[in-house]
Amino acid sequence: MNPVKVGLLGLGTVGSGTFNVLNGNATEIARRAGRGIRVSHAAARDLDRSTVPGIDAVDLTEDAFSVVDQPDVDIIVELIGGYEPARELVLRAIANGKHVVTANKALIALHGNEIFSAAQDRGVMVAFEAAVAGGIPIIKAIREGLAGNHIQWLAGIINGTGNFILSEMRDKGRDFADVLAEAQQLGYAEADPTFDVEGIDAAHKLTIMASIAFGIPLQFDKTYTEGISNITREDVGYAEELGYRIKHLGFSRRTEQGIELRVHPTLIPERRLIANVDGVMNAVLIHGDAVGPTLYYGAGAGSKPTASAVVADIVDVVRMLTSDPENRVPHLAFQPDALSDLPILPMEDVQTACYLRMCAADRPGVLADVTRILGERGISIEAILQKEPIDGATDLPVIILTHTVREGQMNDAIAAIEALDTIKDSVTRIRLEHLGRE
Secondary structure: OOOEEEEEEOOOHHHHHHHHHHHHOHHHHHHHHOOOEEEEEEEOOOOOHHHOOOHHHOEEEOOHHHHHOOOOOOEEEEOOOOOOOHHHHHHHHHHOOOEEEEOOHHHHHHHHHHHHHHHHHHOOOEEOHHHOOOOOOHHHHHHHHOOOOOEEEEEEEOOHHHHHHHHHHHHHOOOHHHHHHHHHHOOOOOOOOHHHHOOHHHHHHHHHHHHHHHOOOOOHHHOEEOOOOOOOHHHHHHHHHOOEEEEEEEEEEEOOOOEEEEEEEEEEEOOOHHHHOOOOEEEEEEEEOOOEEEEEEEEOOOHHHHHHHHHHHHHHHHHOOOOOHHHOOOOOOOOHHHOOOOOEOOHHHOEEEEEEEEEEEOOOOHHHHHHHHHHHOOOOEEEEEEOOOOOOOOEEEEEEEEOOEEHHHHHHHHHHHHOOOOEEEEEEEEEEOOOOOO
């Protein structure tokens, strides 16, 4: 049987890793797929063939569209990234009747509904395991492994850069800006780190996971997104004192009112396994009604881990080439006509416990005013941590942990606290999730 021909778009970190895995493990991959798989065409901005061993045997070009239009290419692997021209290339590949494998989380999160609809109409597959959590097979786990479950919630550390920064701040007492600079030097963060540290990258990934978990259309524009750039080493230290660790968490939960879809810094009890995921590693915790909690851990980025997921998708596509399109695993786990119209819950209606840090004047009655404001709004307190003034300062840090409260109520309380003339600057609020059985 002739090998399946692959057109590879992009020979950067992931693209070259994918080519190397396909070449280096060709025999093992063929045994799994049932036939050989060969990259016959590739497109790259830099045509220096010497950087990728074995690439000389490939028809290499700068024109990605010419690869998509090759009649003898069966599968297009899109590893360019970004929104355009990736979207146009993928849609053209689908129109040409080719199956698509992509690692592009931004593309799927924003344009997945359109892409999957086009693929459904054309009878081709779009595989995207590598778009979320690198080498961790989280899409397959949710879509197939947990198919018998009513998934209740999921929580993920799904951006390695942010996790590295928070880990270093905790372990070494360093400031955010200092660790970010090191992350850039090490290649963990881009020169413009906005997508990582402000939560956009994690929001792309959470959008995809939540859609598969709950059978809803992709809705990136409704994902609440908050970064970690305002987290201080003091916050990290106070959280430790209270028995928690701060993680940049993507969180989604099914409620009777709608689906929570949010990315933000989160206090997690230090005894939870996911709270102990450090450095650039990723982890996703999923709670299903039948299986209970399951944790998936591994490298969330990098050439080989991501290539592992890309190649797994290619193998899946090859196995299904001759199958009836009606019997394939649906892109978003649920049959296209069975997706739910359950709304995304507005952030002001979400309920979480909270960590509040404020700088208060060192005089009697200040704490009483703060607790009165919380009490008037039905917000109960779990713990208070009051620190001594530093070096003769007239202000002191006050940290309060609350029980679960509706976001809108907490917004109102924070505004009232900040209006007190005894409170200096803004109140820092970090949400808290226990991540236990619910």
